[in-house]
Amino acid sequence: MKLNQIKKAYKNYINFGQEKYVSLFSFSKDIFTKSAGMYIFTDKKKKYLDLTGGMGVLNHGHNHPEILFTRLKFQKAKNLEVHKNILSPHLAKLSEKIYKILPNELKISFFPNSGAEANEGAIKAAYKFFEGKKDIILHSDRSFHGKLIATGAISSPMKNVNYPKFLKNKTFKFNDIKSLKKTINKYKSKNIFAIIIEPFSASTFSSCSYSFLKELRKICNKQKIILIYDEVYTGWCKTGYLFYFMKYSGICPDILTASKSLGGGKASIGMYTMKSKIFNKSYGNIGDSLLHSTTFNGFGEEAVTALKAIEIMMRDKYDKKSKNAGREINKNFEDLKKKFYNYNMSIKGCGCIQNITIGNNEIKDSFLRSLLSKKDYKKIGILRARLFEISILDYLYTKFSIFAFHSPGKLVISPSLIIKKQEIKYFFKALSETLELGREKLIKIYLTKNIKSIRRL
Numbered sequence: 001m002k003l004n005q006i007k008k009a010y011k012n013y014i015n016f017g018q019e020k021y022v023s024l025f026s027f028s029k030d031i032f033t034k035s036a037g038m039y040i041f042t043d044k045k046k047k048y049l050d051l052t053g054g055m056g057v058l059n060h061g062h063n064h065p066e067i068l069f070t071r072l073k074f075q076k077a078k079n080l081e082v083h084k085n086i087l088s089p090h091l092a093k094l095s096e097k098i099y100k101i102l103p104n105e106l107k108i109s110f111f112p113n114s115g116a117e118a119n120e121g122a123i124k125a126a127y128k129f130f131e132g133k134k135d136i137i138l139h140s141d142r143s144f145h146g147k148l149i150a151t152g153a154i155s156s157p158m159k160n161v162n163y164p165k166f167l168k169n170k171t172f173k174f175n176d177i178k179s180l181k182k183t184i185n186k187y188k189s190k191n192i193f194a195i196i197i198e199p200f201s202a203s204t205f206s207s208c209s210y211s212f213l214k215e216l217r218k219i220c221n222k223q224k225i226i227l228i229y230d231e232v233y234t235g236w237c238k239t240g241y242l243f244y245f246m247k248y249s250g251i252c253p254d255i256l257t258a259s260k261s262l263g264g265g266k267a268s269i270g271m272y273t274m275k276s277k278i279f280n281k282s283y284g285n286i287g288d289s290l291l292h293s294t295t296f297n298g299f300g301e302e303a304v305t306a307l308k309a310i311e312i313m314m315r316d317k318y319d320k321k322s323k324n325a326g327r328e329i330n331k332n333f334e335d336l337k338k339k340f341y342n343y344n345m346s347i348k349g350c351g352c353i354q355n356i357t358i359g360n361n362e363i364k365d366s367f368l369r370s371l372l373s374k375k376d377y378k379k380i381g382i383l384r385a386r387l388f389e390i391s392i393l394d395y396l397y398t399k400f401s402i403f404a405f406h407s408p409g410k411l412v413i414s415p416s417l418i419i420k421k422q423e424i425k426y427f428f429k430a431l432s433e434t435l436e437l438g439r440e441k442l443i444k445i446y447l448t449k450n451i452k453s454i455r456r457l
């Protein structure tokens with residue numbers, strides 16, 4: 001398919017808003033056909049360093065050869081894929097492996113297809129545990145648990161979306177034990193079936209303290225509330241620990257959810273793993289056992305891929321890789337910050353999930369007016385707060401062949417864990433040369449090239 005055909009298909013059959021948004025970036029003018037390790041390649045054989053890590057999916061990098069080989073082997077052998085009523089050796093091996101690498105208490109696993117489904121499954125198991133006698137779930141004000149109908153309703157960025165209120169939920173302040181206690185007192189523990197939290201919030205790049213997590217665990221034990229940790233993004237060594245909560249002792253959740261790099265960048269597979277006592281009470285009878293099933297639970301090829309993905313992560317010490325890369329990112333950042341002190345920059349994160357905020361990003365009105373027609377100036381208004389970072393990302397892409405992305409106000413650096421020191425250095429050198437141009441010049445370059453896309457917004 002040619003680029004204009006792909007774009008047309010997005011406009012007509014997929015998501016026209018998404019097409020308009022990505023058209024703001026120069027990478028949308030390329031077709032990517034191949035990928036390997038840290039790099040993605042266009043149909044014209046141009047190579048780009050990918051710093052997005054597929055937003056958490058690509059801890060192993062693109063197309064890890066062992067993952068490809070495992071899938072090919074499975075296909076060549078014409079293995080039986082899936083049948084709900086035939087017990088699967090692949091699912092058996094994967095579930096046992098998960099039990100062996102997690103704290104002993106976490107024992108029973110289920111494998112849906114995404115992070116949101118993993119969280120919905122965890123919520124369902126927790127709700128069922130109390131036989132419908134408790135009906136409130138607590139979540140923090142910095143939560144992202146997915147976009148499905150229950151997970152969306154308990155995710156803070158989606159507060160303005162009109163999700164139906166069938167799941168009673170209440171909010172407490174992230175990492176704030178006083179706020180948590182106040183919320184529990186207000187809604188009464190006899191009504192609260194679960195608390196769900198990201199020990200490291202992947203959308204705000206902030207973490208819960210050990211003292212908060214310890215107290216949270218204690219409260220849940222005492223008040224008989226099921227504790228769910230969402231490590232969909234942060235799992236599988238992304239923060240430098242197999243799971244972020246494993247940085248500490250004595251705070252194991254009742255249910256853990258994960259996904260993303262469990263599929264080795266090739267399989268769409270999620271996971272939730274719970275303590276036996278929860279499974280036994282929620283699904284431990286013949287009648288309920290099939291409520292704990294879906295068509296694709298533990299699909300054969302997905303299961304062998306996940307097993308291989310875990311084997312590689314453990315064998316190649318991905319936790320260490322992530323910690324080392326995180327250290328290198330921070331070291332390079334400190335030099336950059338010294339050089340560009342007037343930009344008031346800061347870095348936040350852990351291991352291979354970091355963001356850089358460029359504090360001083362205000363754009364003078366007179367500058368924009370001098371560059372643009374009245375109509376274009378009005379259009380730019382929507383993008384104003386993001387214009388500087390978008391200009392930086394676009395310059396990094398066109399001039400230095402670096403593919404990175406942002407969350408509002410931040411440059412996100414979330415690379416695969418296989419990133420090398422030289423690649424981190426290359427990125428910071430490129431960022432330094434980019435910032436040297438100065439804010440106004442960068443924006444001018446960006447607007448000159450992309451004004452047509454902005455007019456389409």
Ligand SMILES: Cc1ncc(COP(=O)(O)O)c(C=O)c1O
Binds near residue numbers: 145202
């Ligand atoms: C912490 C967290 N939970 C849940 C999800 C939802 O996962 P999915 O997009 O696979 O549904 C995400 C996705 O980014 C996430 O970061």
